[in-house]
Amino acid sequence: MAETAARQRATTKRTTKRRARVRIRMYRQGIGDAFLLSFNHGSKPRHILIDCGVLGGTPDSKRWAQRIAANVAGETGGRVNAIVGTHPHWDHLSGFLDARDEFKALQVDEVWLSWAENPQDPEGRERTRETELQLDGARRALARLAAAPDEAARARAAAIEQLLSFYGPVGAAGARSTAAALEALRELAPEPRYCEPGDLLTPDWLPGVRIYVLAPPRDEKLLGKLLGKKGSEMYGLGADSGFYAALLDPSTASEAMCPFETGLQWSEARARGDAALAPIVARYRSPDERWRAIDDQWLLAAEQLALKLDNVVNNLSMVLAFEFTATKEVLLFAADAQIGNWLSWQRPVWTLTDGRTRTEVRAHDLLARTVFYKVGHHGSHNATLKDGGLEAMSHPGLVAAIAVDEQFANKTKKWDMPAESLYPRLLEKTRGRVLRADGKGPTATDPKRRHADERLWKAFAARVEVDPGTPSLYVDYFLP
């Protein structure tokens, strides 16, 4: 009896797989995105790879990149129709560098990047330059903090260092940087396509699918949007700030960055010899009062700099919605979009003409028809807008996928991923149908899936397949 049932399930699964319109493969490297979309197109499926990255500090990260590249090569027969690089963070691009040779061996027809990565785009150039300078500033501050006598300051520096692993492995040389990974991706195709919010991609090799480009926005305010703190802009830490100037070699720092004319400033050595200043220096340097010294406190601005940088670069995520023209169902890939990025989706309006009928499409239509949601930024709190975002995804068949390794995020990085404030609602909205790279999603026996009835759950389970190998490379979702 049991055997018959098992055989029956296997048959169902095979049918589901064969008939699926698309297979979405999420690789299981840990924290980092790599999604291979294989669209059913007769005997020659079409392949789009969205990102390939492993967060700095992940054990075996280079090996993982090569495994993924090899698997992509095998699945696609050596030809990928398009590769998307959503935004310049290491956990999305590292694979193109770490498995450079493997990717070079592939035939890649197109590379899609956002306007922000376009060297011909003045705004994009400005963004890149600013990111580099801020990163440089944060790293310089960290280098100084590493030698700080204050233990609490060093602990905070270590946490900031973890955050900078989005730009390359901690302590790595410039060659293994996100910028280098982006270049490696860029050279896979002759000329990348740079996308704008509001673009509609209808590749002729992918009939029956429309691809909406929702983001990244060009709006400065939305990119740096500080929700909950309106009007408070964090200028003053950028390239032209006194903060950065003070971190540079003093000989190159311009005098203009000093708060007062230099004649008013006394070095500590000179101050010690001055009758008026000596008592002040003595008080400040007194061993009994060392606990009140502030020598390193200004460097901790690096914390806010790193947060700002992270927020802006994540907001530069290219967000794509794949729509099946026949069923109008949508696959939403939100990359690492933060709130400002989500809010910008309201702006583009797509006008579709079909003969004489014109229809307008907006982001909220797409959200309402979403059946697969690639959860933003490994399930962190700020990367899924609730009202007008997750709450607007009202399709009863919604499935979500999170590229996260909870244990690694919590224990090693000390990050809240998936966010305790978001995850339970995600389970509710999807009726338990959440796929996780770390395999810790709901299972058939899990009480968390109580939102799905038995029949729905079985149907879902039949569409999911986990790589049985060691290590298990991927989890597949077959969209019927």
Next chain:
Amino acid sequence: MAASPRRKKVRNKPQPAQRAPASTQRAATRGGRPPRAIELPQPTRRRLRGYAFDPQLSTELESAAINEIVYEVPWEPKLEPGPRGDYLDVIDYDPASGSFYPPVDLNDRALLAQNGLAPSEASPQFHQQMVYAVAMRTIEHFEHALGRRVLWSPRVQGDGAAEYVGQLRVYPHALRQQNAFYDPQRKALLFGYFPAADTDPGRIYPGGTVFTCLSQDIVAHETTHAILDGVHPSLLFPSNPDTLAFHEAFADLVALFQHFSLPGVLRHQIARARGDLRTRNLLAELAVQFGQATGRYGALRSAIGRVDPATRAWTRLEPDPAALMRTHEPHERGAILVAAVFDAFLRIYERRTVDLVRIATGGSGVLPEGALHPDLVERLADEAARAAGHLLTICVRALDYCPPVDLTFGDYLRALITADLQVVPQDRLGYRVAIVEAFRARGIYPKGLRSLAVDNLVWDRPSDEVRALLRKRPLVLRPYANEYAYLDNRDAADPRRDTFEHLSRWRGELHAAVQRLLGSLDDAQRDVLGENMGLDLRPGHATFEVRSLQFTRKASPAGPGVPQGLLSIVQARAEAGGRRGAGSFLFRGGCTIVVDLRSGDIDYVVRKNARSDARLEAERAFRVSSRAGLAGTYFGAVDETDPSRLLAQLHGFNPESDHG
């Protein structure tokens, strides 16, 4: 309007004049008095020039005239260069530039003769003078309202020993960023400076440097954080969405009301606005202008009212009672509290001035076109300054009637009402009703009350049963109070240190007294007492800490005030955090006991139940949501290991979501 107790001018008591030591050696000789040195009274106030707002306003013709004012601060006889006095130690070290700036000597004859240095952005010594003046003024406001000396929160060493901190360190040029904060670990104020943005070149010289230490608002705000930490250290351990928000709101309220206590500024503004009091609310408009000028009090713009740019007509906005439910970010949440208190202030001001307007208009209440009579301007400004002073005092006094842990806005409302009732039993000008109305309109009210009637909001008095239990081994505070009254001896080397040390010792003695009391009770009695004091007194659980002891006799217009002793008892136990079990935290409960020192009776027990499961669950949920922001994602929830980070971050960049 009849004269009411509120009308009485509240002035600082002049300090008793001290005599020069030389004059005390006076030998009485037979046959006439020998010649003696002239006795010079010591000064009581030090006059220091400064900005009323910040340097930007001095460059605008309209406001230049009022922006440079003279602050009067208490005279500190032992003030050293720095300035370094009894309360503050300004050390002007700029680590990013690697330089020290020479300290200002306010006792220099040249400076004494001309009220200190003239305001100047280019002079670091003026910066030192400005932070000193504003911080001292803020301290004085608190001392006046609390009726006791301000003590900074002690330095807690690794072994838990609390060490006296005499002076708050002030670093006027500590940071190169747009930030300023109170660092509770260093007991220091850190002010930053940064290049002005070129986004608003109309007002600010692009590329110029903005110094946070030159803004009266910022200095008053940060100083208030430090003072509040001394009064209520538990507020830096956020346990619900209101705790940090309260810290922010309170600091803003103090800064805001300090503006309104500058009559020169008020006179100028009221005269300029020509006092069309029928359609506009001058003070609200003024607050909005303050907000625009200083980039603070954002909520006042939206929460109090709006000036139509075309007609210049002011309309009061209906407050949104649901806003509090939607708002989680501490600044925004705090802004709602600021708006509520400010609204109460407006109601009180209107009530205080309606008669003046009637008198000035022959009963019609409709002011004619054109400039107002200078006498009327004077009186209106006077009323506004007085009402602002009252509100500030009430807000500060309420701190004594707050629970020792886990403060919510609703608790604070009850504390406000209770505090005011102690001082002004007859509320003839309707202050308490105005406060309740303004709070209710913004959805701020305590949970679990039958009605929001004023007498219902006063904290509960303990039941007869509880009184009887407490009387079995009474907590005798009066001897301490008597000694306390004479601790503040100006001749003592360091009266504040004396006070601190005595209070620590007495807390230890009272701990023993409470234990004796508990020892005299049987289990059932302990249970009753624990329930009423918010403590877990079951055998094996009953470790507790006498957190604070204070004595107060708040002077009031109605009389000398009731002498009270305030004792807070706190319990803490470790509890597991959220879903992951990680992030265990200390769950606190306890009570503030208010004792009438005349009779020894207990007036109020303000409690937060340590045994309440509902409170525990609420705090757990709060801790989960506090990881919600971007900083929370990467750097963890607000925690107790590093309160320094908390305030630095609160004032810096932390993009929060508004949908958590």
